[in-house]
Amino acid sequence: MNREYINDHHIVARYLAQRLSDAERSAFEAYFLKHPEMVEELEEAAQLKAGLMRLRDTGELESLLKPKPWYRQRRLYDLRGRFGGTLAAAAILGVSAFLWLNRHPVASGQWLAPTPASLLGPLGRPLPAGGTYTILRTRGESTDLDIELPASAQTLALRVLPETMAQPAVYRVTLYAVDGTELHEVATVAGLTPADDEFVPVFLDSSQVKQGRYRLAIESEGSPASRSVFALRFSR
């Protein structure tokens, strides 16, 4: 065993987790006895593990794992410390520009809509059309659809195939953000009807979506048991 193998195979953490084979364990123990500096890495990893255990036991870990709103992210705090005055000035300018741009009544903040015309940009105009994505069950895949988000706000057309055809054929689509093992509802739209090919069209404002995992559920409004759920992943 050598240094490269230890790094590449995350041997230190797996040793502490007692997940090495007998041969790997013996080889690693022989290595760190010969290389005392490795003990510091063992201690660092042990503290990382023990600290996480403690945070879990005290209930802090759950909140640490939740996505943070942009204004609470550590990098912004760091910037604020260094460039506090500049950031404040930039924020005032930004708010002023936003208010000026929004002299006209505008939408929207809306994630999902039954028609593309319902999704509006900052000037109250419909968003430009983006890609069209077909969502249907793909067995054996952990994610049913990967969607690359455009750089600017666009309307993404989603075509969703329900697994159960309902009568009457009126559907509700709900989008959930995946947060660890929890789902948080972020948008829902009702009264959707399928096209001739049985796919249900629904439209999404790309600017509302963050990178990450989501679940999209479709169900008949009269029959919640008909619900189908699809795994989506958005990336940039």
Next chain:
Amino acid sequence: MDLQQTHETSVIRDTAGDEDRTRLDALISSNYPGLRSLIFRTVRDRALAHDLLNEAVVIACEHYRSGRIAQRDRIAGYVYQVAMNLLRNYRRKLSEREDRRAGLQALELLAATDIDYERLESQIAARVRDIVEDLPTARDREIVTRFYLDEDEKETICLDLGLTHLHFDKVIHRARKRMKSLLEAQGFRKGDFFAVLLSLFG
């Protein structure tokens, strides 16, 4: 190796007086806080965790004195090796005796009654909180948690989260690097631990 004391180590332990034992405890706390805390969080029995680590140090010293460990700077690694063996044996036995595992309530009660231990664990938790908060995305935080806490394998995590191995390695490297720099900033180094330790046992 077993948790049962051997005759040899009993003799060594008996030669250390209360004052020496106190010094030994302090040395273990200051030089092996991670190992100590990890063992405690695993066995969930403070007295047992304490005995187990103490035993590992005593055995390492004995082996050094008897010549089984040729160089003094290898003792630190030897302590880790012995402690992990003792822990592995303990886990094996525990699977046969569920009644020995203390519940979370008992664990927190112990934490509340041992101020020194509580302080040590709080410091470790504060470092780890800082590391987790510093990771830029919820997914990166999930990677670190699943790898170090849930002990999931890299392949499983990558498959579940749709990650490349390269991204996984970057996130883990970042967390490790951050822990290293935090410890270095607080002056954590093995130092002359073993010189002092050996003086305890002659």
